[in-house]
Amino acid sequence: MTQPVEKKGDRFIIPIGPQHPALKEPGHFEFTVDGEMVTDATVRLGYVHRGIEKGVESRNYVQNLYMLERICGICSHTHAMVYAMGVEKLAGVEAPPRAQAIRLIVAELERIHSHMLWLGVAAHEAGFDTLFMYSWRDRETVMDLLEALSGNRVNYSANLLGGVKFDITPDQVKDILEGMAFLEERNRHYLEVVMNDMLLLGRIRGVGTMSKADAERLGAIGPTGRASGVARDVRLDAPYGAYRTFKPVLMLAETGDLEGRFNVRLREIMDSIRLIREAVTALPEGELTTRMPRRIKEGETVSRVEAPRGEAFYFIRSNGSEMPDRIKVRTPTIFNMATVLTLARGHQLADMPMILVGIDPCFSCNDRMVSLKRQGEEAAGGDAVAGPVMTWNEFRKAVMR
Amino acid sequence: MATSLLDSITAGLKTWARVNSPWAIHFNSGSCNGCDIEILATLTPRYDLERFGIKLQGSPRHADVLICTGPVTRQAHDRLLRIYEQMPEPKFVVAVGSCALSGGVFEGLYNVIGGIDQVLPVDAYVPGCPPRPEAIIDGVAKLLASLSNPGPKLSTPASGAPAESAPAAEVAEEVV
Ligand code: SF4
Numbered sequence: 001m002t003q004p005v006e007k008k009g010d011r012f013i014i015p016i017g018p019q020h021p022a023l024k025e026p027g028h029f030e031f032t033v034d035g036e037m038v039t040d041a042t043v044r045l046g047y048v049h050r051g052i053e054k055g056v057e058s059r060n061y062v063q064n065l066y067m068l069e070r071i072c073g074i075c076s077h078t079h080a081m082v083y084a085m086g087v088e089k090l091a092g093v094e095a096p097p098r099a100q101a102i103r104l105i106v107a108e109l110e111r112i113h114s115h116m117l118w119l120g121v122a123a124h125e126a127g128f129d130t131l132f133m134y135s136w137r138d139r140e141t142v143m144d145l146l147e148a149l150s151g152n153r154v155n156y157s158a159n160l161l162g163g164v165k166f167d168i169t170p171d172q173v174k175d176i177l178e179g180m181a182f183l184e185e186r187n188r189h190y191l192e193v194v195m196n197d198m199l200l201l202g203r204i205r206g207v208g209t210m211s212k213a214d215a216e217r218l219g220a221i222g223p224t225g226r227a228s229g230v231a232r233d234v235r236l237d238a239p240y241g242a243y244r245t246f247k248p249v250l251m252l253a254e255t256g257d258l259e260g261r262f263n264v265r266l267r268e269i270m271d272s273i274r275l276i277r278e279a280v281t282a283l284p285e286g287e288l289t290t291r292m293p294r295r296i297k298e299g300e301t302v303s304r305v306e307a308p309r310g311e312a313f314y315f316i317r318s319n320g321s322e323m324p325d326r327i328k329v330r331t332p333t334i335f336n337m338a339t340v341l342t343l344a345r346g347h348q349l350a351d352m353p354m355i356l357v358g359i360d361p362c363f364s365c366n367d368r369m370v371s372l373k374r375q376g377e378e379a380a381g382g383d384a385v386a387g388p389v390m391t392w393n394e395f396r397k398a399v400m401r
Numbered sequence: 402m403a404t405s406l407l408d409s410i411t412a413g414l415k416t417w418a419r420v421n422s423p424w425a426i427h428f429n430s431g432s433c434n435g436c437d438i439e440i441l442a443t444l445t446p447r448y449d450l451e452r453f454g455i456k457l458q459g460s461p462r463h464a465d466v467l468i469c470t471g472p473v474t475r476q477a478h479d480r481l482l483r484i485y486e487q488m489p490e491p492k493f494v495v496a497v498g499s500c501a502l503s504g505g506v507f508e509g510l511y512n513v514i515g516g517i518d519q520v521l522p523v524d525a526y527v528p529g530c531p532p533r534p535e536a537i538i539d540g541v542a543k544l545l546a547s548l549s550n551p552g553p554k555l556s557t558p559a560s561g562a563p564a565e566s567a568p569a570a571e572v573a574e575e576v577v
Contacts, residue, residue, distance in 0.1 A: 018477070018480050019461070019480060019484055021458070024429075026429055026430070026480065047430075047474065047476045047477045048429065048471065048476075049474060049476060049512050050472065050507045050510050050513050051510035051513065052510065054510070055507070067506050067507075070433045070505075070506050072434055073435020074434050074435075076435065117438060120445075136445035137445060137446040137447060140442075140447050153531070154435040154438065154439060155530060364433050
């Protein structure tokens with residue numbers, strides 16, 4: 001909810017969130033404005049922090065597959081895939097080629113669904129609701145395909161440790177190819193609309209421009225970085241799984257503004273369509289799963305995957321038991337969030353929703369941390385309490401009922 | 402008596418208006434986004450929630466129905482209460498998704514309080530992870546149907562304060 005404007009000294013601070021019409025997820029922003037111009041911005045995250053990283057330590061590897069998939073409902077397959085790849089690496093097994101190809105197909109279908117969802121939300125923020133409705137109508141094609149494959153529209157649960165759960169039948173291949181033909185035609189149309197509609201261009205051309213140097217300094221990744229000319233894509237830089245066979249094309253734009261981000265994402269949809277076509281027609285024969293040990297050998301590993309929003313990175317450490325010792329998740333939005341705060345300066349307040357949506361933020365992926373203020377900390381006088389670091393037991397006592 | 406007749410007519414009129422054009426607000430108190438995108442999908446051409454007169458909009462002060470997704474996290478808890486308190490009476494809460502029902506997969510994590518009914522009185526539960534858009538529409542439609550022919554009284558706390566117990570008026574069956 002937007003509270004009344006607060007005046008501090010001679011600056012006005014406008015708080016937005018955590019519940020606000022322009023935000024689809026809870027996050028809290030404070031924009032310092034001079035008239036209509038934003039001169040500073042800060043963000044407070046953590047509203048959807050659930051404590052998953054700690055929770056996985058008391059669940060076994062198979063249970064964690066389902067928990068980690070639910071870090072984010074939009075890129076759920078990515079999270080499950082990057083986790084499964086990491087655990088497979090630790091156990092020293094590799095998923096069969098057919099399973100890897102199916103993982104790629106689901107991952108690219110997910111990229112299409114995520115980018116089309118973004119196109120709709122971004123168009124909505126720009127006031128172009130017609131495009132929102134059309135792109136979401138067409139997105140249902142992808143949802144139908146994912147549902148036909150997996151049985152669920154979101155959280156497809158395609159992965160198993162050591163393979164995938166379902167096969168793609170020749171009938172489904174036909175459906176996928178038909179769906180792709182339809183989506184290709186629709187997306188060509190959207191690309192034309194976005195690049196030629198003067199009203200939309202008025203809101204996106206030259207807005208939120210980020211130079212390549214800035215993008216690299218702030219650590220922008222994924223389509224946000226690629227729109228500023230940062231040539232980085234895990235699928236190409238460190239090919240994994242079936243991406244060793246089916247190569248994506250790097251989509252870059254030089255402009256660095258919102259128009260560039262529309263352009264990059266729409267062209268990525270086209271490329272995903274091509275990849276899916278190639279993969280379903282050349283689907284390798286064979287098994288869907290390999291045997292996985294229940295206990296994972298001691299060791300640690302990292303695994304990386306290109307999520308729709310940029311690089312997803314997992315660190316997994318095993319102590320030889322059925323449960324992981326530590327899993328660290330690093331998701332793209334937190335890095336791109338820094339670009340929002342920097343880009344906000346010098347733009348009008350009305351452009352803020354567009355600039356925020358431009359990075360395709362995903363708060364549920366993002367909220368990895370929570371900061372605690374202990375009650376009576378000041379009164380106790382700093383060092384009187386057990387110091388700034390809590391033990392796990394102290395922490396449990398503080399937050400658990 | 403004139404006054405009671407007038408009262409019953411206005412009450413009937415209010416229910417009629419409420420059932421035919423409820424305004425809803427959506428709050429994510431810690432969900433994974435899966436339920437949120439399905440709620441958004443109900444607005445889009447294939448499902449078109451607006452044909453029931455339901456409008457999703459931004460301000461709690463204009464809303465009749467609070468659609469909640471996700472388990473309640475410790476950070477979002479106060480915000481959720483505040484939004485509920487800002488809504489005018491009478492108000493209804495629909496919990497969407499397994500997380501909102503019970504905490505779902507996140508049950509027991511240190512930052513998760515539990516389902517929505519730990520915090521607010523819930524009028525309709527829509528199970529699923531995530532529920533299909535049809536199921537969400539069904540849940541809201543059943544809530545509306547229960548308004549026009551009130552059977553057992555819905556749990557509407559007199560003040561905005563959170564009720565301890567949260568009886569379910571309707572449980573929408575999952576449409577699979
Ligand atoms: S019920 Fe499932 S889809 Fe919905 S918020 Fe919870 S984990 Fe996500």
